[in-house]
Amino acid sequence: MKVTIGLLGCGTVGAGVVELTRRRAGRIADMTGVRPVIKHILVRDEQKPRGVVLEGERLTTRPEDVLDDPEVRVVIETIGGIEPARTFILRALRAGKHVVTANKDLIALHGEEIFDAAEAAQAEVFFEAAVGGAIPLIRPLKGCLTSNEITDLKGIINGTTNYILSKMTETGAGFDEVLREAQELGYAESDPTSDVDGLDAARKLTILASIAFHTRVRLDEVRVHGIRSITAADVAYANDLGCVIKLLAVGRERDGALQLEVRPTLVPKAHPLASVSDAFNALFVRGDAAGDLMFFGRGAGSMPTASAVVGDLIEVMQHLRMGITETRGSNRLPKKQVHANQGPAGRYYIRLTALDRPGVFAKIAGVFGQAGVSMESVLQKRVKGEDAQIVIVTHAVSQGELAAAIQGLKDLGSVPSIDNVLPVEELEGEGPVLEDVMDDVVRTHPELS
Template sequence: MSDSIQIGLLGLGTVGRGVYRIITGNGENIKRKIGAGLEIKKILVRDLNRDRGIDLDPGKLTTRIEDILEDPEIKIVVEVMGGIEPTLGYVSAALEKGKSVVTANKDMIATCGKQLFALAEANSADLLFEASVAGGIPIIRPLKQCLAANRITQVIGIINGTTNYMLSKMTGEGSDFEDVLREAQAKGYAEADPGSDIEGYDAARKLAILASIAFNSRIVLDDVYVEGITGITATDIAYAGELNYTIKLLAIAKETDEGIEARVHPTLIPVHHPLAAVNDVYNAIFVTGDAVGDTMFYGRGAGEMPTASAVVADIMDAARDLLRNVPGIISCTCYEEKPVKDMGAVESRYYIRLQVSDRPGVLASIAYAFGDKEVSLASVLQKQTDTVTAEIVLVTHKVREKNMREALEIIKHLSSVKEVSNVIRVEGE
C-alpha cells in the first residue's frame, strides 16, 4: 500500500468535525478500501484557541490559507466553510495548483460551478461535491454515473429538511406556521434567520445543481422559479387532507419539448405518492429515467455525520484517482445548452382557496371567469364561514400557469370575491 494521502481541511465547524471524526475513526477501513491512508495535515480555522470538542493536535491548526495552498504534500483540499467569499478564492487557488477539491458548498457550486469545473479540467484535478445536495443521501454520483445510460425526464424532491419538518408538524398536529418555526429554531433545525429555508432558496440552489447534472445543461439559481412556505396555513393543510393530498415543499425539474422546467414551491401531492410519506427532517429525491423507470433516494439530508459521510466518500474517490494517476477524470457533464421553460408556459393542476359573498350566482361567475381562460375545474368544496361569507376550495385540471394567472386576475376583481386566500400547485397524479 502507498503512503498516506495528505489533506488540507478548510473549516472545522459541524461538518468539518464530522469529517475529522470519520477519517480518524475509520482510518484502517478506509485504507483497505482505497489502497492508502488518509491524513488531515492542516486545518484552516479562524480561531486557534477555540474548544471544538474533539481530540486534536493543535499543530494541525492554522489561520493561514497559504499553509495549505503552498504545501506540495497536500494533494486534496476539502472545503466545508460554506459561503462564496473568501471560499471561492481559496478553492480556485487550490484547483489552479492542481490540487483536487471536495466541497459541500451548494451556494458556490450552484453559482460558480461552471468556472470551477473549467479550472479543474485545465489543471487535471477532481472537483467533487456529493455533499452539496441532500447531505448523506447519494444523488450526485448516481446521476453522473449509475444512471448515466438513461435519459432523465424528471427529478422531484424534498431537499430541505427544515421546511419538511415544519410542514410535517403542521400536518400531524394542526399547528400554525409561526409556532412550528419557533420549535424548529429551538431544536436547531432552523437558523435564527430562516429566510433561505422557508423562502425556498436553499432548495432552489440544490435543484439548480441536480437539474444541471440530470439534463446535461447548465441551470443557475436565476433559472429556478421559487416560492416558499410562508403562505401555507393550517387551514390549507386541513383542506388538502380532506381532498386526499398532503402539502410538501417540492423541488421539481422536468425536461420537456419546450425546455427545462426548474421550480421550487409548496405542492399538493396525493397521499399515496412515495414523497408524501417523507416526514420530519428527512429528504427524498424521486428520479425518472427512460430505462430505469422510477427510483427514489431517501435519508437524512443534513447534520454532522450524514453530510460528513458524503464528504469523506468524495475524498476517497479523489484519493483513488490520485493513486491511479487519473485526477480530473470525472469532468463537468453540462455539455448541452437547452432552453429554460418560462414559468408561464408550465402546466400544472391548482388548488385555490377563496373567500366569497354567500349569495346565489357567485360560483357561476367564478366558473365563468375560469372557463373564459380555459381553466377547467375538477372539484369544488364550499364551506360556510359566517352568515355572509363562504369559503370555496377549487381544484383544477391541468392548465398553463399563464392562463391561471389571467383567470385569477379577473376573479380578484369580482365584486363577490373578498379574497383569494391561497393558490398552490398540484403534482404527482
C-alpha cells in the same frame, strides 16, 4: 503510502469529517492502498472548543498553511457560504490539489468558475454532500444514470421547510408558530429567509438540474416560491383532499427546453414523497430507460454530511493511487432554453375568499367555465364574518387557462381575495418512457435465444 489532507473549517460538518476519516482510515487504506491523514485544519479561532478531540491534526488560522503546503494533495472545504470558501477552493485547485466540498451555495453560484479552474489544473472537484446530505445523488446522476435521458427531477431537498411543513401537518399550528419553535430548537436559522423562501432548495435544484440535463443552469432561471404563504387552513384543506403540502423542487426537460421550479405542492398521501418527513430528503428521477427511481435519506446533520464527504474522499484517493489525472466529463456543456412559465398541464388547488351571498358561487363557476377550467372538487368549510372560504381543485389545466380563471375571479367583484394557488402532484406514472423493446418481464433464466 499516505495522502495528506487539508481541512477548511471545523464546525458541524468539519468535525464530523475529522471523526469519520479517523474511524475509517484503516478501511480506506485496505481499499485504496493509501491512508488518509488530515494534517491541517483551518479555523477562525484556535481556542474555541470543538465537537471532536483532535489527535495529530494541527489547527491553524492561516489559510496559507493549508493551501501552500505542497504535501497537501486534497483539500476538504466545510466552511460554507461564498467567501472565503470560493477563494480558498480556487487557490487549492490552481495548486493542483483535488477538492471535496459540501458547499451547495458555491457550486450553485460559481460552479462554472470552479469546474473551469479544476479542468485547467487537471484536478478534480467532488461535491456529493452539497445536495441531499448522505444520499448518493450526484454520483448516480453522473455515473450509472448517464445511460438515460433524464426527463424529470422532483425532490424534497430542504430539511428546514420539510420539518416546518411536517410539524404544521402533525399539530395543525400555523407557519409563524412552527417557525418560531423550529428556531428555538435550532432547526431553523434566526434569519430563515434562505430556507423558507425556497432559495436553498433552488440552489440545490440548480446543481441537480445541471447534471441531470447536461447543461449549466443558472439560479435565476429557477422560479421560486417559498412556504410563507402556507397557512394552517391550507394544511387542513389539503388533508381533507387526501394530500400533504410539501416544498417540491421540480426540473423537467421537454423538447429540449427546461422548466425549473421550487414550489409548495399538494402531494397525495399515497405518493412516495408524501411520507418523506422531518429532516429527510428524497429525490425522484425519471429516465427514459430506467423509468421512475427514488433516492431517500438524511439531508443534513454532521455525520450524514460527513458520510458523503468521506465517500468523495475515498474516490479521490482511489484516483490518486491509480494515477488518474484526467477529469472525466467536459466542462463545456450546451446551454439549454428555460421556459419560465410553461409548465405542463396539471391540477391546481385554489383557496379564495368570496362574499357569502346567494349567486356568488354560480358566478365563480361561470368564470371557471369561461376559462375552460373544469372543477374536480370544491370545499367550503370555514366562514368568517360575511365571507366564505372556498377551496377548488381543478382538473388538469394549462397555465394559460389557470391564469385566465384567476384573472376572471379578480374581475368578478365578489371575490375579495385569492388566498393561495398551489399545484397538485399526480401519483407517479409507471415506467420507462422508451418502449421496451420486448416485453416488461425479465425471466429468471432468460435463455440464449
